[in-house]
Amino acid sequence: ASFTWSSNLDALSMDPHSTNNSFTNAFVSNIYESLVRFNEKLEIEPALATSWKLVSPTVWRYTLRQGVKFHNGESFGADDVVFSWQRVNTPGSLVKGNLSDLKDVRKVDAYTVEVETNSPLPTLNNELVQLLIMNKGWSEQNRAVEASDLGHQKENFANRNANGTGPFKLVSREVDTRTVLAANTGWWDKPKHNLTQVMFTPIKSDATRTSSLISGGIDASISVPLQDVPRLKSVPTLEVVQGPELRTIFMGMDQSRDELLYSDVKGKNPFKDLRVRKAVYQAIDVEALKRSVMRGASWPAGNLLSPYLHGSPVALNKRLLPFNPEASKALLKEAGYPNGFTVGMQCPNDRYVYDEALCLAMSSMLAKVGIKTNLMIEPTVKWSVRLNAADVSLYMVGHAGLPMADVYGLLKDVVATRTGKEGSLNAGKYSNPKFDAYMPRIASEIDPAKRARLIEEAVAIERDDVSHIPLHQQPVTWAARKGIALSQAPDNQMRLWLVHVNGK
Amino acid sequence: MMLTLRRWRESDLAWSLGRSPEAWISALVLLLYLAMALLAPLLAPQNPFDVAALDLLDARLPPAWTEGGQLKYLFGTDGQGRDMVSVMLYGLRVSLLVGVASTLLSLVVGVTLGLIAGYAGGRIDNIIMRAADVQLSFPAILVALLIDGLSRTVLPRAVHEQLSLLIVVVAIALANWVQYARTVRGVTMIEKDKDYVNAVRLIGMGRARILFRHVLPNILSPVLVIATLSIGLAVLTEATLSFLGLGVPATSPSLGTLIRLGNEVLFSGEWWITVLPGLLLIGLVLSVNLFGDWLRDALNPRLK
Amino acid sequence: MTTSNAYSAAAPLLSVRGLRVQIPTRHGALTALDDVSFDIARGEILGFVGESGAGKSLTGMAVLGLLDAPAHIAAGEIIFDGQPIHQLPAAQMRKLRGRRIGAIFQDPLLSLNPLLTVGYQLTETMRTHLPLSAEEARLRAIEWLRQVGIPSPTERVDAYPHQFSGGMRQRIVIALALCAEPDLVIADEPTTALDVSVQAQVLELLRTQCRERGTAVLLVTHDMGVISENADRVAVMYAGHIAETGPVGQIVNRPRHPYTRGLMGSIPPVDQDVQWLQQIDGAMPRLSARPTGCPFHPRCKHATEQCVTTRPLPHPEGVALVACWHPQQGPAMAGVAEVAA
Amino acid sequence: MLRFLLGRLANGAIVMVLVSMLSFSLFNFIGDPVSNLVGETATVNERDAMRRSLGLDQPLPVQYLKFVGRAVQGEFGVSYRNIEPVSRVIASRLPATLELSLIAAILALGVGIPMGVYAGLKPRSLGTRILQVVSLIGISVPSFVTGIILILIFSIYLNWLPSFGRGDTVMLGAWSTGLLTASGWKSLVMPAITLALFQLTLFMRLTRTQMMEVLRSEYIKFARARGLRERSINFRHALRNTLIPIITVAGLQLGSMIAFSIITETVFQWPGLGLLIIQAISFGDVPVIAAYLLLIALLFVLINMVVDLLYFAVDPRLRAQR
Amino acid sequence: MSVPYLSVKSLSREFKAQGRTVRAVDNVSFEIPVGTTFSLVGESGCGKTTLARVIAGLDKPSAGSMLFGAPLDGRVHRTQMIFQDPYASLNPRWRVGDAIAEPITFQNLRPRPTVAGRVEELLTRVGLAAADTAKFPHEFSGGQRQRVSIARALAGEPSFLVCDEPTSALDVSVQAQILNLLKRLEKEEGLTSLFISHNLAVVRFVSSMIGVMYLGRLVEVAPTAELFAAPRHPYTQLLLDAIPRIGQGRRTVSLPAGELPSPLAPPPGCTFHPRCPAAMDICRREAPALRTLDNGVSVACHAVGSGGQPVRFMPGAAHPASSFSLS
Ligand SMILES: Nc1ncnc2c1ncn2[C@@H]1O[C@H](COP(=O)(O)OP(=O)(O)OP(=O)(O)O)[C@@H](O)[C@H]1O
């Protein structure tokens, strides 16, 4: 059967190493595979490796699958794995950062490789998902041994051509128009899908995408605007599937500056006071946001971590404090702000589901307890500059814990003290040495039970500190023609090899 | 004052206005719009800028006459629970402000440059007209980006945030000055050689004074025509900019932002959020244009 | 020329009777022409003079059926070759224009379409009215250019109007007016835009061409000299009325109407020195403020009570028709009147 | 004539240099491409490395000179977003936009001018009044709304036309055209109407005023006085003379149609320059933005030249002078 | 003789047009005595307006000089100008009263409180009513506007008046009013003027000296009576003949063919030679200089004898009242 699907984004490139863009990575995963892969429940399952074992605390040995062929007919082997590791380390590669805990990948024999890590790494397989395997011979033939290097104005063949081992082959590609894939009949796995040809057409405009679903121009869409859900549900031939995404949306606060930016408070920073942070927490009605802004489609969060993330402390997934404007006002008064104060509020307007509307609604909620907000709503290109420069006071941000789907990445990016290597999204510069001390331990604790306890303790610290104010997990909303079985996962990735089209 | 009033009443313009139903109806509608915009704080049941007064629970209520509507909100509410009547009144205010302010600004810039180019000629003329060419190859959207970015680097942070409305105005104005400059330049080149200008040159009057006292009043009618028409265009441009996320912030609603936000929920049945401001905008642009159209014909001596 | 109608061959080619043209405005209808009557015989040149705004052009346009809206004929009739044409349907009037009644306008630069070659404009005009093939028409166009004195017409037939000088252009306009061989040409100030020396050439051309073909001409101008040298008869207009009509010699040498006399007297003479020019004080009334009775009475030193109340109708005075209660006698000489300082 | 063209070219060159400077200074204001490249969770060190690798850490004049140095060789670098040479990205998008603009222009001129002629010939008729009001509605509705309304009617309710894309295209050498397939034409209808609507109204209004002025001119009166047929007067004599101002405006409008196809292309996912630029802006794809701006400037320069040449073709007065 | 108010010496004015140079005024010299009117005649495009603009100071000469002598009564030298087109010479947006007052207030000629009175006085002077101050130009007829222009010119208290075809756009009855007014001003105020026209009859009425221009050059300068009695230059003769005469009936015109050559490409030698019946070889090669003859007449023609006796070059026009024969 043939299948046409759409999203608001297009893959940036077909090269699995040249970009670090979650949609691109997800798209390319239908063509290229790694040693292991996530299934729709985000569990690790064997892919190009059949088994693995720990040979020393920092060295793992992977047995590769035999008889696997690349799309061009060449056989897959250890050389390709080593080659791909080398390619990931070329200057142009942008996935390097996702594999930064790996030290080396060595060939043992034709079908065995060893992976050495910098330190004991419980999440190695989660990281390895990012190491998509390219064919050495093909890359050498087509001068694609290095990833495209933007700095040197270089493009390479792999950008618009692909040769993987995955369930689908690239047939043609027109950027922003359509990318056509065909089923790989020689795929090593037993296909659960019944697709022969897949057409992907990105449609940027929400209304147009929805119209195309209704008029039958496309079979499925993986970015359905929430407001269109009722309309789509009313179409008898369509079906809407909705579930929580890994991504949690939360509010950050500047907790490092001595004087808050964009504020009428001079000479001090109210957010350094836990009472003020709690006051903000209690002023925001996440249930109201869910009902009125998110149209019922959100999962109010108790902490920053989605329950679907590996290692998530589910026990802590309940609100720390209830919504209570009176309590909030009392806290503010206690902290010395009986009349509240004014603060800048930085939000993106094209990044998260209803990001702008959420901020507008929160601005109204905060106003009710006396915190007047100066809204600074911007497109992502600008908003991200602000985050990087920590040019923020009260800001919205979100994190999905991807690509590893593990709590560690999120905590490292969001909560850990900002340094050159950590806290990249910690624009408010929250910093608690007690929390930071947990980080290396979580990173290298192999024993799952011990690791879970460490995580729970660390998250409790951060949660009690109100380092951030968690809002909710936003929804993944897909729609498709009835009779098409899609397997939706919280990482919002279209796994084409699990799609089944009935009839036809 | 009385004299001007009387002159106006007896003038051909007034007469021709009376004879064109489109013209006086649109003039009436414009006056009505103007009144609504000016009196918005008095007319609006709710102040949409007072965020503390909003209740999220009231979000997306349909108009009062439909099922589920509340009498409190005649035209329903938007996604933030703002009363549609109020946001539309305030939106009209912002849109008109953007339209009029940007038109005035581009008019002042364009007319001044056009006068200078037309009167001075030669190298100065050349420079100004090249600048016009450059300007023409920049779509308003990119101009808006440029101005926005520029103001960010030049202005102190806090100031910039409050100026987004001004930035939109400046961006639209910059995109539109060229047509004034070109028209005025052409007319100035003709007017400056007329003998009434020569007559004042003979008494030794300086250039600037001649330009503004004598030439300017005579080029006002084509300028007036462009201005009326471009108010409508500016209102639309603002709407388009806001469609691209570059317009006025959503907190100060313009008709454009309202339509843009409402446009997103058109399929979900919440038609009033986009249709009502849309109709208001169409009415505004339509009457401005109809009025401008009539003015063009009425002021064109060759068509009399 | 054959005439087979109820009127005798001696009947005038064009006869305008009691013509009234009105222009509706918001202050009511303005009467721009009132009770205008005159005849033109075949082959005759009738001069039309009068102050600017007196209604000369309007008369010509009324005859052509080309009054600009909202001006329209409110009363009177225009009879051309025995046939009333003032109420003719547009399509029939169109066939008449160009074919039977030609026209020449004041400004040769503005009269020619700048984007079409003169040859095209000539052939189109001819082929609209005469059964000619394209080649025949072209040959005739060249012949016409030759006749109106354009040097090397074969080459210049494909030239555009801007490639000719003003005098040549006006000659082309004459060729255009005559090329479908009309019986009457209405020439509205055909030389006002031209230099004196060129003017003489053009007028002579018009005169010869019309004489040869027996074409009658309504020659509108305000240059008495031009009238004097070219017209057979003259009609003098003042404020929408015809003040005086008569043979050219009579009007020029022995004008009867005080206005005509004033007009003649205010022309500075070329051949003699004068101290002061005779002047008619005041200005012609505006259309919206026409005086009662004789329209000239506010400026007339002979005006009496009668002139204020009752409008004089044209009546014969010698060989002329004069609309005046107090027609004057004797020659009107330029420069005789002393101005009251 | 040659002198004139050379002068035009020199002027064009000045314009291009100014545009290049302006567009370059735009870079710093667009936002930061680095986040989009390395991912928002990338560490500070990774960002800095990327910034250095792109040369964004160098002083602005140095960046500009490098940019100009490459640009004169027709090199605009590699698109940050698609990692393709910018020249190829633009070349692959240009046909879509040009075809769309061209068809829209034909529509605008082909419908607008006849409507304007009618309105000019019968200025007081009921038809004209209706035409004027209705056409004004066309320019009172923002084009993103027009687009959605068209989609609602023709894609959803009637299901006649596809709501997005360009349909099937055929390669003619390096040019991908949608004009040779049925689905290409079907896809073209709605975007072309959306894009043309504003210009159509503009041309109608312009033609009407011009027509009314020309019809009052002395040579039209003289043509009437010669008893020429109405049709010939209206079309051969009058319309021709109204063409001169229309050509100027048409040139400018074609240029701005190409420049302003942004909205239409976004609404209909039309894979042209407009869609490219809007995505480049939101990504911070500086090389593409710079090249796009230069291309638009070049287009305007070229169009201005073509307009001048058309003047020569239409107006014999100009032909003689040069 | 009398003192010259203005002496123009070898004045030229060139224009660059379409890459070529047009000599609109070519080496012109003449003098205007105090309190008299000097007229320039010549066909359209011969350079009259250009010369007038240069003399009025609205334009710069390319070469040559102008010298304004001190007026006899010690008044300051002020130039004013009356323009040809009565419709373009008044600012349509200004009330007539304001337009007339402007030269007074701008140059501080009168104390402020008296300005209004002065404006009314000027208006009555030119035959308009004091009540007309509040009107706009469009409320006047062409002749009335021209009178407003004259009032405005007089308001500037000129010692020198340039009149560029002030009556060409008007009909004869209005023309008579204006010409009488100008003549009265000269007589009463002792104004010196330069008067430009292409109408010889008008010029004869107003001026004491006449200069005839052809394609940018002066071809003949003579006292008015002398010029009309005995035109020397063939072009002057042509101009005189071309004027249609009144009351002499139909005439046979046998004017030479040919029209004004283009000033862009003037013929070599004497620019008039292509139209001149007396053209000789030398005329095609050499431009004749303006020679002063004994009776105050200057002429630029090779064919005019050194003694300056008038010779009839033009075939002339016969004026038989009855017959007409066609050439
Ligand atoms: N369309 C019109 N609307 C108003 N008044 C008009 C119109 N057409 C002509 N008139 C007036 O009618 C009168 C007669 O005009 P007409 O053009 O016939 O005068 P004329 O004798 O030809 O003058 P001129 O010598 O200036 O050409 C004038 O007062 C003129 O202003």
Ligand SMILES: Nc1ncnc2c1ncn2[C@@H]1O[C@H](COP(=O)(O)OP(=O)(O)OP(=O)(O)O)[C@@H](O)[C@H]1O
């Ligand atoms: N600004 C200019 N640029 C180029 N050529 C000019 C300019 N002004 C005048 N000329 C040319 O100079 C010549 C003389 O013009 P001018 O206006 O002085 O003539 P004129 O005798 O006043 O004519 P008219 O009787 O028509 O007013 C003409 O050929 C004209 O084309």
Ligand SMILES: [Mg+2]
């Ligand atoms: Mg007339």
Ligand SMILES: [Mg+2]
């Ligand atoms: Mg002149």
